[in-house]
Each structure stands twice: as structure tokens, then as C-alpha cells.
Amino acid sequence: MTNLPKRIYLPVPLEVERVGKIVLDAAFKVHTVLGPGLLESVYGIAMKHVIEKGGTLVETEVKLPIMFEGAELESALRLDMFVAKCVIAELKSVEKMNPVYEAQLITYLRLSGVRLGFLINFNVPHLKDGIKRIIV
Template sequence: MNNDLTKKIIGAAIEVHRTLGPGLLESAYQECLLFELKYLGLNVTKEVALPIIYKDLKLDHGYRIDLLVENKIVVELKTVETFSDVHFAQILTYMKLGKYPLGLLINFHTKLLKNGIKRFINTPQ
């Protein structure tokens, strides 16, 4: 089920990238990908607030997941020359804090979108 879901998300992202190309702001890709995913009938929420829970303390610091698909797959969008370790740490942290099993990091600033997609799995410890 999750593999089918990630294929749909990646397919929708490729459609957005094929239509718009690289060079736009992240927010433009976010809105268009949101549209495509909803068109496919998926439950998608954008800018999902993610508080930090530390012991008995809840910190609302404005961390936001770009897109959350079917309440299980975190989709983080970027428009950068290349991914950095900070981008990987960000999505892994979001997945851990929200207890989400899968994540996709998608960089729309690439000639071929397939070269700008990374899949992450949250392995509970």
C-alpha cells in the first residue's frame, strides 16, 4: 500500500515538474503538487504543524511539514542546487517527531526530477 502511495506521489511530482520545469519558488510547486495529489483522490494536508514534545513540555515552534499524504507520508519540497545533510536531518526529524513511517524529499531544482527524489523510512527504535 505505501509503495503504491509513494509511486502516486512521485508520479504527481514528475507531472508538476514536467509542466513547470525548474526555477520557480518552492511555494509554487507545493500548491501544484497539492492540486495533483487531491486530483488523484488522496487525503493531503499542507503546512502541518509539528510541535516538539520534550518530556512533559510541549514546544510550538512553528515547524511545518510541507505536505502530509494520507496521514502517513511526509513530503518535504526543496528548490536547491543540491541536497545537504540538513535537509536529510529535517525530514528524518519530522518523521520521528510525528511517528510517520515514510518520507519523500523532493528537489524541484533539477533537470530530471528523478535525480532530486530521496525516500526515507522511519525505523522505530
Template sequence: MTKAEVTQLSYDIIGCAIKVHKELGPGLLESVYELCLAYELKERGVLVDHQISTKINYGKIEIETPLKIDLLVNDTIIVEIKTVESLLPVHQAQLMTYMKILKKPQGLLINFYTDNITKSMIPLINEYFTKLAE
């Protein structure tokens, strides 16, 4: 994928998140928003995997972990869903680590416990994004 394609996919994900938030409002469990967002994306023909187990390569071994990725969209963008009063630096660190482990160029940290998804959502990119073609 190119940077432009990843960026467009990111906008599409955010649009779907806004739709889910408008319909459901804040205050539900993360798992509810995750399933509804996955549904909206699939309805648009986007490939979505959710609750993906994360393996970690450490030294010469591969470790099965209890870590789960909320959503992986088109095998490119990781979406981490929260329902918290405010996003903390640890939430961003968690997403950046997932992006590094899975070698994905972009992540979206979306908090559904808000009045405005757009203002509270945090997009993150890493070195894999900078290596993509324009």
C-alpha cells in the same frame, strides 16, 4: 497501512511530482510546487494537508513550534519540497526528524530545482515503516 500500500502511495506522489515538474520546469518558489503537487494529489482523491504546524513533546510539556511540514499525504507520508542547487545532509536530517516527531513511516525529499525529479528525489523510511505489515 501495509508496506506495499505505503510504497504504492510513494510512487503515486512521485508520479505527481514528475507531472508538476514537466509542466512548470525548475526555478520557481517551493510554495508554488507545493500547491501544485497538493492539487495533483487531491485530483487523484488523495488526502493532502500542507503547511502543518509541528508540535514537539519535550519532557512533560508540548511545545508549539514554528516548524511546518510541507505536505502530509494520507496521514502517512511526509513530503519535504526543496528548490536548491543540491540536496544536503541537513535536508535529510530535517525530514527524518519530522518523521520521528509525527511518527510517520516514510518521507520523500523532492528537489524541483533539477532536470530529473526521479534521480534527485530521496525516499526515507524509519522504524515505523519496518513495523508495518507486509
């Protein structure tokens, strides 16, 4: 048995949880109206519309720079949705989720310093089966 220090997990702030609920509510509304089988970009446009209509800031295709040896490098990393500057949503419309999608979201969360993210696959009959909540 190793004597590794235990990680201390702080709760996600209530405001971040509130924004997370806004993201999920928008995803369920969009999926209910449009159903599965469309392109990821269509769901992204619809989600942005629903979230902004509710008065919450949404940024799409946000470039995520990488810090390397003290320099900020421009990268090809882009967040699908950055909501209220505190929640990342990565949208998919795929037959089967690949573990690399989850790893990608975890990387985005760590690089950005954001704690809460959602991986949302719209190509499922019941959206609850296509949502993965990730906290770092």
C-alpha cells in the same frame, strides 16, 4: 567488535507504499509540466492540486508539535506536505542539496511517527536526480 542488538526493520505497509507512489507520480507530472527553476511554493501548490484531484487527502504547512518532559510544545516545525496522514514530502527548489535537509526530514519522521518520507528537489533537469526516499 561490539555486541549491539541488530535493528529489526519492518517493511513499509502496502498502503503507505501506494501513497508514496501517488506522491512521486504527482512530483514527476508537476516537474514535467513546469520544469525546474520555480519557487518551492509553486511546486507545492501544483502537487497539492494533482494529488487532491486524484482523491487523496493532502495537508500543507502542517505544524509538528514537540513532546518535552510530558508536555506538548508548540514549535516552528512545519511539514511541507502530509499526504493521507502517512507520507511526508519536503519540497525544495535549490541549486545544491544540503545534508541538513535530509536530517530535517528524518527528524520530522521520527517526531511524527511516520515511516516514509520524500525529499524532493525540483531544481534539477531530471527529477529522478532530485528525489531522496527516506524510511525510518
